[in-house]
Amino acid sequence: QVQLKESGGGLVQAGGSLRLSCAASGRITISYVMGWFRQPPGKEREFVAAIRWSSGTTYYADSMRGRFTISRNNAENTVYLQMDSLKPEDTAVYYCTAKYGSTWYTQYTQWPYWGQGTQVTVSA
Helix, strand or coil: CEEEEEECCEEEECCCCEEEEEEEEECCCCCEEEEEEEECCCCCCEEEEEEECCCCCEEECCCCECCEEEEEEHHHCEEEEEECCCCHHHCEEEEEEEEECCCCCCCHHHCCEECCCEEEEEEC
């Protein structure tokens, strides 16, 4: 089993920044790929970014590329999501997720392990 715990959410003004953290424990190895999704109020969960533990290769949703940066610290089993130039439409619950293997998917149903989420609210 893999356990994921997000932190770092909060309230920020438009144009500001936040850094989310995801601490992974359990049977997580470098053979996993990690991801971030978000779920805005009243909407479906959507893909944000992914990163391979082994190589650090990253992938972003088009709307987040350039503003969001995913990274990892292998020694601490922690994945980060740096969010800059935040907009009110970035308001959502942000979830950390993991799956075995090197393939990532933009569909949330393809990811088996999830954290409980952290709320990010961006005020205008």
